[in-house]
Amino acid sequence: MLERTRELARSWLQKKEVDAIFGLRNKGGYLAPYLFNTEDELADLSISNQYRICHTCRPAKKNILSLMQARDPKLRIGVVCKGCDERALIELAKRSQLDLERIKILGVACTAEEAAECECERPYPGNLLVGDKVAGHSGHPGIDELLKKDIQQRFEFWCQQLGKCIKCYGCRNACPVCFCTDCKMEQELFVKVGRLPPEVPMFQFIRLIHIADKCTGCGECEKACPSNIPLTLITKLLKHDMKELFDYEAGLSVDNESPILLTLDAMPLRDGAGHGG
Amino acid sequence: MDNFEPKLVGFCCNWCSYTGADLAGTSRLKYPPNVRVIRVMCSGRVGPEMVMKAFASGADGVLVLGCHIGDCHYVYGNHRTKKRMAVLKRMIGYLGIDPRRLRLEWVSAGEGAKFAEVVGEFTKQIKELGPKQQPVAS
Ligand code: SF4
Ligand code: SF4
Numbered sequence: 001m002l003e004r005t006r007e008l009a010r011s012w013l014q015k016k017e018v019d020a021i022f023g024l025r026n027k028g029g030y031l032a033p034y035l036f037n038t039e040d041e042l043a044d045l046s047i048s049n050q051y052r053i054c055h056t057c058r059p060a061k062k063n064i065l066s067l068m069q070a071r072d073p074k075l076r077i078g079v080v081c082k083g084c085d086e087r088a089l090i091e092l093a094k095r096s097q098l099d100l101e102r103i104k105i106l107g108v109a110c111t112a113e114e115a116a117e118c119e120c121e122r123p124y125p126g127n128l129l130v131g132d133k134v135a136g137h138s139g140h141p142g143i144d145e146l147l148k149k150d151i152q153q154r155f156e157f158w159c160q161q162l163g164k165c166i167k168c169y170g171c172r173n174a175c176p177v178c179f180c181t182d183c184k185m186e187q188e189l190f191v192k193v194g195r196l197p198p199e200v201p202m203f204q205f206i207r208l209i210h211i212a213d214k215c216t217g218c219g220e221c222e223k224a225c226p227s228n229i230p231l232t233l234i235t236k237l238l239k240h241d242m243k244e245l246f247d248y249e250a251g252l253s254v255d256n257e258s259p260i261l262l263t264l265d266a267m268p269l270r271d272g273a274g275h276g277g
Numbered sequence: 278m279d280n281f282e283p284k285l286v287g288f289c290c291n292w293c294s295y296t297g298a299d300l301a302g303t304s305r306l307k308y309p310p311n312v313r314v315i316r317v318m319c320s321g322r323v324g325p326e327m328v329m330k331a332f333a334s335g336a337d338g339v340l341v342l343g344c345h346i347g348d349c350h351y352v353y354g355n356h357r358t359k360k361r362m363a364v365l366k367r368m369i370g371y372l373g374i375d376p377r378r379l380r381l382e383w384v385s386a387g388e389g390a391k392f393a394e395v396v397g398e399f400t401k402q403i404k405e406l407g408p409k410q411q412p413v414a415s
């Protein structure tokens with residue numbers, strides 16, 4: 001699969017379909033996103049479900065790809081994308097964070113093992129060029145457990161979990177679709193500077209509700225968390241809610257605007273979902 | 278719980294619901310005094326973190342009141358409110374805040390009676406639910 005990906009990337013460079021390839025580079029066993037400018041360099045191109053290619057650069061508070069695009073307004077980049085990577089690019093493009101017209105997606109499927117490891121519901125990109133689709137991972141013991149709890153028990157569960165937060169902002173910084181320059185998690189009105197643990201559940205609530213219509217399901221937030229807070233329990237539940245309430249899934253197409261931003265006429269709320277429980 | 282007097286926050290949009298609340302007052306309609314009204318320009322201005330801030334500040338229930346669909350002075354503001362509240366209700370439920378503590382209603386400028394009725398009903402419901410648990414770390 002890796003060979004096939006390198007081959008394609010090489011041919012895109014050769015045929016000048018793109019000016020450079022953006023993907024993961026393996027340097028002495030360490031993987032990191034890299035812009036490959038020559039065919040030779042592509043020998044170090046790597047694929048891994050352990051890394052996302054696309055992050056918001058802090059403190060520039062801009063996506064790495066959009067920074068490159070801004071520096072060179074003509075640059076066409078081929079991007080090696082797993083499912084979650086592609087979904088991130090699409091969500092960012094929807095919100096004018098990068099120009100997808102100048103990006104060519106080299107989509108790679110993940111293996112069943114990788115999907116299981118990531119607990120991924122959609123382990124392949126839309127623009128799949130390398131590998132075969134495997135079934136997504138569904139069902140989640142943690143979610144079942146949470147939903148079995150009554151309101152009081154849920155509250156206690158989160159007090160305990162979120163009470164471990166050291167406010168490192170790792171979850172936000174790792175998230176490919178958290179890109180606001182003026183983050184509400186830093187506003188004194190909602191989150192007091194210097195208070196530890198932060199307000200429960202306000203601090204994480206802000207981020208989680210903001211990404212409800214953007215989350216790519218990559219799991220980076222939870223992986224980044226040094227306190228092992230099960231953040232994806234909520235991201236997963238919200239993804240299901242978006243599906244149930246609006247038949248919407250983030251990251252599938254730039255034309256799929258967030259239902260929250262559309263009118264009720266353009267995207268109705270499904271019956272009975274507006275009020276009550 | 279008999280003598281529990283819930284603290285409620287009511288976000289009222291300037292153009293309909295706030296005027297409706299005013300009308301309830303000038304018409305001398307009786308309704309429980311538990312709601313602290315916060316005037317916003319449109320129900321669409323009520324961000325999820327504002328609702329959470331109300332809960333975090335000790336509210337036992339939060340009302341969001343806006344113009345009826347079709348009457349929003351910013352045309353589609355309340356369309357977003359309706360969708361946002363639907364997601365928000367589920368979200369607070371996962372976190373351990375009873376979704377019934379958050380309620381969205383449309384109250385027009387002429388509906389003083391409806392305002393009084395909504396506040397009365399909501400107060401009754403929150404009385405039944407009892408005080409909201411306070412975060413350990415607050
Ligand atoms: S989250 Fe899904 S698409 Fe992303 S690496 Fe894991 S299995 Fe692949
Ligand atoms: S799983 Fe976490 S890091 Fe990934 S997109 Fe969703 S919220 Fe962001």
Ligand code: SF4
Binds near residue numbers: 171
């Ligand atoms: S990564 Fe974990 S500890 Fe750090 S801010 Fe996020 S929830 Fe808190």
Ligand code: FES
Binds near residue numbers: 343
């Ligand atoms: S102005 Fe009343 S809901 Fe928008």
